[in-house]
Amino acid sequence: MMTSSQLPPFVSLDWCREHQESIILADARWYLDGSSGREAYDQGHLPGAVFVDLDRWLSGDASGRGGRNPLPEPRVFSEGMASLGIGDSDVVIAYDDAGGVIAARLVWMLRVTGRRAALLDGGLAVYEGELESAAAIRKAADFAVRPWPEARLAELSDVLGGGAVIIDARNRERFEGCQDPVDPRPGHIPGAISFPCRENLDPTGRLLPLEQLHRNASRAGIDSAAALISYCGSGVTACHNLLTLEHLGMGEGRLFVGGWSQYSLAKELPVGLGPGKKLA
Numbered sequence: 001m002m003t004s005s006q007l008p009p010f011v012s013l014d015w016c017r018e019h020q021e022s023i024i025l026a027d028a029r030w031y032l033d034g035s036s037g038r039e040a041y042d043q044g045h046l047p048g049a050v051f052v053d054l055d056r057w058l059s060g061d062a063s064g065r066g067g068r069n070p071l072p073e074p075r076v077f078s079e080g081m082a083s084l085g086i087g088d089s090d091v092v093i094a095y096d097d098a099g100g101v102i103a104a105r106l107v108w109m110l111r112v113t114g115r116r117a118a119l120l121d122g123g124l125a126v127y128e129g130e131l132e133s134a135a136a137i138r139k140a141a142d143f144a145v146r147p148w149p150e151a152r153l154a155e156l157s158d159v160l161g162g163g164a165v166i167i168d169a170r171n172r173e174r175f176e177g178c179q180d181p182v183d184p185r186p187g188h189i190p191g192a193i194s195f196p197c198r199e200n201l202d203p204t205g206r207l208l209p210l211e212q213l214h215r216n217a218s219r220a221g222i223d224s225a226a227a228l229i230s231y232c233g234s235g236v237t238a239c240h241n242l243l244t245l246e247h248l249g250m251g252e253g254r255l256f257v258g259g260w261s262q263y264s265l266a267k268e269l270p271v272g273l274g275p276g277k278k279l280a
Contacts, residue, residue: 007091007116007117007118008118008247009107009111009118009119009243009244009246009247010100010118010119010120010121010207010243010247011093011118011119011120011121012120012121012122012126013120013121013122013126013127016093016120019091022091023090023091023092023093024050024085024086024090024091024092024093024138025046025047025048025049025050025092025093025094025095025120026049026050026051026052026084026086026092026093026094026095026103026106027041027045027046027049027050027051027052027094027095027096027124028051028052028054028058028094028095028096028102028103028105028106029041029051029096029097029098029102029103029124030054030055030096030102030236032181032182032233033181037051037053037054038051038053040097041135042133042135043133044131044132044133045124045131045132045133045136046095046124046127046131046132047129047130047131047132048132048136049095049132049136050084050085050086050135050136050138051084051135051136052080052084052094052106053080054069054102054105054106054236056080057072057076057077057079057080057081058072058077058080058105058106058109059071059072060072060073060076062261064262064265065258065262066257066258066262067234067235067257067258067259067261067262068182068233068234068261069105069234069235069236069257069261070234070235070257070258071109071148071235071257074145074146074147074148075145077109077113078143078144078145078146081141081143082140082141082142082143083140084138084141085137085138085139085140085141086138086141086143087141087142087143088115088141088142088143088144089116090115090116090141091116091117091118092106092107092110092115092116092117092118093117093118093119093120094106094107094117094118094119094120095119095120095123095124096123096124097123097124097125098123098205099122099123099198099201099205099206100119100120100121100122100123100201100205100240101169101197101198101201101236101237101240102236102237103119103120103123104119104197104236104237104239104240104242104243105235105236105239107119107239107243108239108242108243108255109239112148112149112152113146113148113149114146119240119243121206121207122204122205122206123205125204125205126204126205126206151254152252152254152255153254153255153256153257154229154231154254154255154256155256155258156256156258156262156263156266158229158254158256159189159229159231159256159263160269163227164227164228164229164254165193165221165222165227165228165229166189166191166192166193166228166229166230166231166256167192167193167194167195167220167222167228167229167230167231167241168188168189168192168193168194168195168196168231168232168260169195169196169197169230169231169232169237169238169240169241170188170196170232170233170237170260171196171198172194172196172274174186174188174233174260175187175188175192175194175196175274176188176194176273176274176275177271177272177273177274178274180260180264182233182261183233183260183261183264184264184265185264185267185271186271186273187264187271187272187273188260188271188272188273189231189260189263189272190270190271190272191272192231192272193220193221193222194220195216195217195220195222195241197232197237197238197240197241197244198237199216200213200216200240200241200244207244207247210248213244213247213248214248217245217248217250222245222250223250224250224251225242225245225246225250225251225252225253226250226251226253228245228253228254229253229254229255229256230242230253230254230255230256231255231256231258231259231260231263232259232260233259233260233261234257234258234259234260234261234262235255235256235257235258235259238255238256238259239255241253242255
């Protein structure tokens with residue numbers, strides 16, 4: 001049986017077809033602008049895929065202390081997965097319609113708690129068959145309550161403490177402070193490296209070839225995830241960067257779940273901006 005360490009963080013559609021009898025497809029679409037991922041799922045999803053609601057099962061309540069999308073209590077995650085028919089021993093392949101940058105949150109959460117999960121490389125766009133509109137219904141499964149591993153998480157104090165390589169998964173405009181549609185202050189954590197997760201994807205939403213991904217990492221000064229902390233607005237797309245670095249054989253970094261949504265609320269903390277930018 002394939003173990004969690006043997007399952008790569010990204011798999012192809014062909015791989016899914018070869019293993020279709022032993023995997024669970026999970027649709028994890030979610031939109032920053034408030035559009036409904038559930039409605040998108042109901043309009044058409046991969047055959048047999050269950051819908052995983054990020055707001056309900058993959059996030060806790062928003063707060064200044066934990067940011068917009070803190071991790072849920074482990075019992076909530078357990079309840080959600082069990083109710084969807086996802087068990088401890090299942091292999092979950094998650095996708096979205098954004099190249100995996102949203103579904104990465106579910107995959108990361110499953111992998112760090114010892115389950116087998118991967119992203120469908122390219123997501124919904126790679127499937128050329130007929131989509132389904134009827135919701136998939138699976139028998140409830142056993143999904144144990146497991147704590148979030150502290151070694152894979154970073155707190156605000158870790159970000160401020162120095163000694164870590166900090167990467168920002170948001171687009172460069174938000175990093176430089178040109179605009180920020182959702183958080184109270186524009187900019188980035190001082191000293192952080194801009195490493196937009198979407199720049200590791202080609203125009204179709206598939207991961208770039210390994211050599212290009214290595215070049216992207218090298219240009220950003222990243223050669224290992226051992227002392228690395230990944231963040232974004234609220235700990236969602238930052239997971240995609242962590243999975244990408246794991247895909248490159250660089251190891252497992254830490255996730256600062258609160259991200260910019262938490263940091264920017266602390267008005268006493270300094271803000272980094274792009275060249276020529278000033279705080280309003």
